[in-house]
Ligand SMILES: Nc1ncnc2c1ncn2[C@@H]1O[C@H](COP(=O)(O)OP(=O)(O)O)[C@@H](O)[C@H]1O
């Protein structure tokens with residue numbers, strides 16, 4: 001029995017692309033303290049740009065130790081923020097999806113014997129056999145084809161795993177490592193996702209992959225919830241099964257906190273660690289979407305999220321095992337999200353969102369016919385290499401229109417693409433639906449107004465926090481702890497408020513742009 005009067009708090013983490021965030025909530029799910037580490041700024045010694053390191057042939061990686069050092073730093077910032085770690089009953093986390101962590105043999109033993117006197121990053125410095133390929137990597141096209149062939153074609157793979165083969169999905173990444181760097185593969189004790197790796201740092205052993213984030217690998221049968229044997233065979237050898245370990249439901253207590261945290265920060269020794277999951281899965285959990293609501297995460301990537309009752313194989317996009325009570329979730333991911341917006345903001349007006357929004361205000365909805373597609377990095381939906389396509393009202397290519405037209409062309413082009421592909425995937429979006437936005441760019445109401453008009457749907461944001469993945473992690477910790485201990489919590493459902501409504505003429509302006517967009521992408525190589 002848990003003592004009723006004891007103060008109870010819950011801790012959530014988000015190991016996303018550009019930063020590590022942490023939040024402490026109380027029993028009512030009110031935010032108590034927060035801390036944040038921005039990889040490029042706070043850890044310049046790792047020389048990342050936007051949290052990653054880019055190679056010449058579409059390879060995108062992150063140094064795994066960067067995330068460990070960021071954890072040391074964020075823990076210290078929580079101390080400075082006044083967190084009383086002895087009140088934390090449970091913790092959980094979210095992380096960028098698909099990335100893989102390659103643990104050197106012997107790492108499990110190191111995790112189990114950490115000394116509370118030293119930083120984690122000094123003790124785990126030699127634990128990673130390779131840098132971590134991350135979700136922006138587009139270098140595994142050959143491996144995707146081989147995986148699809150081995151399983152009976154792209155449709156068959158999508159039926160089984162919820163997605164056709166995608167370059168960033170961990171199965172193709174593992175296959176590439178097995179093929180091109182066999183010693184890394186052989187010397188790996190385990191292969192984690194970023195989420196299960198992060199969880200391992202808390203639980204003092206290599207933590208299991210959860211089913212929801214595990215669905216982003218092209219290796220999991222999302223119906224039986226077991227690894228798919230043929231897919232495993234296509235991506236590695238007979239040791240792959242044991243390198244991955246058994247996946248677990250997202251609502252699993254994977255253990256109690258490592259003694260390291262008890263000694264170093266004063267956590268309770270019975271603080272529970274709940275399986276970590278993908279950031280989009282955690283955002284879906286945090287947003288509490290009701291029927292007819294669609295989640296729009298505006299982080300480094302832009303994603304659309306939806307809870308699903310059944311798992312029809314999508315033509316594009318992904319079906320994942322649901323992180324909460326809905327059995328499945330749909331996910332569409334666009335790699336050119338916030339970083340692309342930020343690059344062009346810097347180019348057009350310098351580092352101010354206000355100045356960028358002033359440019360938007362200097363143009364009209366529909367942008368006098370200027371339309372643009374901006375891929376600063378290889379795009380996932382549709383699959384395309386980096387490039388830029390801009391045309392005027394007559395469909396003639398233009399090179400350099402005035403900055404205000406470019407600003408609007410970029411944002412309208414992005415929103416139109418999100419709607420076109422969402423419709424292709426079967427998302428129903430009309431004035432009776434709701435878009436609930438979250439992530440770093442969801443604070444920008446001028447951007448949300450464009451989404452409201454293009455989707456012809458009101459856009460809402462959560463009142464409690466702009467980052468549903470982070471809040472979702474802390475709430476998942478609280479709810480799994482509550483179910484496990486039989487202790488009732490007083491936390492109420494997160495609430496949302498409208499921030500942008502479509503203008504009455506929105507459909508007239510943007511419907512034709514959807515058709516133009518579809519034609520434009522046909523000509524993209
Ligand atoms: N006012 C704003 N308008 C538009 N974008 C913003 C604004 N404030 C922050 N952002 C964007 O939010 C992004 C970070 O979002 P975040 O959700 O923290 O990313 P991630 O979780 O992928 O690390 C930055 O790249 C930045 O461009």
Ligand SMILES: O=C(CO)[C@@H](O)[C@H](O)COP(=O)(O)O
Nearest residue numbers: 016017097135299300301333
């Ligand atoms: O690849 C995907 C989803 O399939 C990305 O959405 C990553 O999960 C990165 O998330 P953010 O850091 O952009 O939130």
